[in-house]
Structure formats: C-alpha cells, structure tokens
Amino acid sequence: MFVKLENINFKYANNEDLILNDLSFELPKGCMLAILGPNGSGKSTIAKLIMGLLKPTSGHIYIGDEELTEKSVNHLRKKLSIIFQNPDNQFVGVTVKDDIAFGLENLKVERSKMQEAVNQYAQMVDMSEYLDANPENLSGGQKQRVAIAGALAMQTDLIIFDEATSMLDPKGTKEIIEMIKTLKNSHQKTIITITHNLEEALFADKVMVLNQGKIVLEGTPREVLKEKTILEASGLKLIDGLFLIDRINNSALEESQKKVLTDKLWELTFKM
C-alpha cells in the first residue's frame, strides 16, 4: 500500500465541528484515486494532511511503509508533490526553465546535469518551446503543466492534483486531464485527484465521494458515477451520458431498445 489513512478525524479547533470524520482508505502504488465532493466537503483537507501541512486530530497516515509523524514528515514529503488549484500561486521561477529547475536545485542535482534534466521534464509536459518564457505570458493550462514538470523533476512517487483544473478553460482542462492519464499509464505514478469535475474521475481506478467529512460512496467509476441519489445529495450530479441512461432505464421504452441505447451511452461516456 502506498498511501493509507486510518480512522482520521480532523478539526481546526477543539470547539469546532469535525471537518473529516473517521476517514479511512488505502491506495496501492501506481493507482489513481479520484476524490469527489462539493465545495467545503473536506476534500482539500485530505490533501493537506497527506502533505503533512496539517496534523490529524486523531488517526494515522502511512506513506509507503512509514507513518507520517512530526519526525518523518520532512523525509516523507520528498515522496510527494501537489498541484494546486490556482496556477498563479505555485509558479516560483522567473522563467519556465527556472521554475522546473527549482525542484532539481532542492534535490542538489549537479549544475552540469541540470540543463539536461530541465529539457527532459519540459519535453514530458510538452513545454520545450517555452523554456525562456515569462509565466505571465502562459495560459493557465501551460502554467499547470510547468508545475507538473516541477513535480516530475522532484521524482516523487505520489502526485496530488487539488482541483488543478477548476480555474482552467476547457482547453486547459483537457490538457491537464491528458497529462494525468499519461502520468498514470506511462510513468506509473500514484495519483490522487481532488475534484468536482466528474469527467476527471472517469479514468480513475477508484472513486470516493466525500460529503460533510465522511465517505458516502466508494468504488470503481462505473459503480460510483451512476449513483444518482447519493451524488445529488453530495452536491454533484450525473454527467450527461449517465443522466440519459438513468432516464432511459426508467422510461416506457421496450427493454431491447433500452439495452441498445444504454450500452452505447456507456461506451460513449467512458470514451469521451
């Protein structure tokens, strides 16, 4: 197991309500987990706990075989990276090159090898042409890709995407979703994506729905994304293809017609 959360409770202050309530889950190495939930459900708190930016009120977090504690946090954090929501808040370099190199400098990579590594990671996220570009001239999607290159440069095993597409336009969103797919398939990274964009969950290995700090649903995308009642109660809704399947199944159409239509809609939804 690469990431394991065990009976996590979290609240900001003693007198406040629990933000996370007895939360447990496991994620094997190389797998992708999508955490869905409405604004304020506690999704991002999970990311902050795993990154060691917050400390659980009670419960245990394991990264690899080690428990995350005050002692181990600095060393475990080297295995993790996070891509935040706002592309403008995580650009640390003056140019794309500097930004990617920042992580390498932290890893004390030799200067002579630095250039080669920067080129390699920029190429992976398709930003080779922009090495000397000023971040102000980049689109949101491009900035997020540079952040991903930085994360790749750190050679972390786990990458967390914390609503990384929610401020992007459709083109930027597509770019990042394609990037996540590549990281999952070709680079065998362990990935957690925190989102309320249900399309981002379609290709995850496992999907978890969070509402008011509790897991209300978990399973494969096919199992979870058709659960209309629970999704709606959690501020989410069926994506169009699954909405149509739900209504067709509850309609007066003949069974044979229902089957043909819903089979095709399943196929299209998971292909789109």
Next chain:
Amino acid sequence: MGINFQNVDFKYAKKASKKQLDNINLSIDAQNEFIFIVGHTGSGKSTLVQHMNALLFPTSGKIKIFDLNVVRKKKTPLKPIRKHVGLVFQFPEYQVFETTVLDDIMFGPKNFGQTKEQARSQALEAAKLIGISDDLLERSPFTLSGGQMRKVAIAGILAVNPDILILDEPTVGLDPKTKDELMQLLVDIQQKTNKTIIMISHDMNIVSAFAKRILVMHQGKLVFDGHKDDLFASHELLDLYNLDLPTSASLAIQLKKAGLINYDKLPLTKEELLELILKEGSYE
C-alpha cells in the same frame, strides 16, 4: 438602447501592432436580454466587457452606454455609466473585504452616494434576490463557503441596481449543484427584474441551456452574433473558432452515427436529447 459599439478598436499601447478589440459593432438592449459571450482565452471577451462599464476606453470608434458617450476625458464622470452597467469580475469572492456580509453588500450603493439607510435597504433587497438568508447578514463573509461568498460579491453589484448586469465566468470553480443554483438564480433575477444579463462562459453545457443570444469573440473580433441554434448547428463555425459542442450534442451526433436516433435539429441539452430518444424510441 443600452449599449452601442461603433467600429471600436482597442490596443493596450498606441504603437502596438496587435489589436485587443478589432472593429467591434454591437447593440445590446437595455432590458430583457440574456447574452453569453464565448471564445478562447485571450480572444478579447474580458476586454470587451471592460469597455461596457468604462474600465477601458476605445482607441478608436464610439461607445454609447444609455446615451452617455464613453470617452477618456478627465472631466467625464464615469459613475453614471457604471450605475447603468454593473460588472462582476471572475472570482469576485476575492474582492469581498468588509467585516460583515451586510456591510460588504452595502459598500456599492454607499459608494454611489446613497445614504446609509438607502444603502441598507438596497443591500437587503439584493441579498434577498440572490438568496442570501437573513442569518448570514451579520456574519463575517470569510466564514462562508466559496459559493456563498460569490453570492455576496454578486449581491454587492446588484445592490447598486444596474440596468445591465455583466458577469465574467460566474460559475467557474463551483461544484455542480452550486453552479446550477447560481444559474437558476440569475435566470430568476432576469425574469423578475427584466434586467439585461450578459455573461462570459466557457462552459458550453451552461451556454446551450441558458443562452438566447450568443456573441463569439475570436482574435479581438466579434465573429458571431446570433441565436445559439445557428452557432451549434454549424460545424464550420465551431471548428473555425475552436469551440466545443455541449456534451449532449456530442452524444447526439454519435448516437445518430450509430443509427440509434435521428433528428433534423441537433439537440443541445440533455433534456432535449432525452425527449428525442423517448419520443422516437430507438431509430430503426
């Protein structure tokens, strides 16, 4: 007439070769319009709406807002223009700053010279319109959820009671339920008040569900001004300006290809597609 643009060009610097707005001609009624502005990032959408409430001024051409000429002269009073046209920026919740929700909503009308009592009564009305409940009014806006804070920010503009309300991507970053609620509220506000609402959006599912009139911006030019059906029915236009189809329209095209449905007019929303499927059954 609410807003009128005649041959409007805009460049950030006089000598710049690139025009951010390129020969825009446009008329928007003072009442009862629901307009969406679409187009790629950098196509000039935000620049266009910033001209509609005198935040930017044309390099050449003429803009009239409710018969007031928009010109960059020191003595031209801009408040009357901005009283007519209220603009809600992207992520407006970042601009919330007062200690209570009510004070924050009152800031706008006070800034336009209303007495404290008037401002308060207009703020209460705006809060009611956008669905901010009374128990939130004395709370600090910073204890609210993102969606609620955004409503507070929109209420602050509504409280000035502009004739035309412009919103730059009001639903970005909200969860699906909050997104639907906000859209429904804006539709209700439009119907109750007859205000013209203009909205920038990238979300074609929202655009197809709510738009009557669509403006497409591309490289600083207004390249389409018309009904949504005419835009989404044209593959050439969508390809040319790199616009996505709404999800259900894409599904409809694939279902038609597979011989499962047939239609003359492409369904744009999931409701339209469902109606078609249920009416015809699977198409033989």
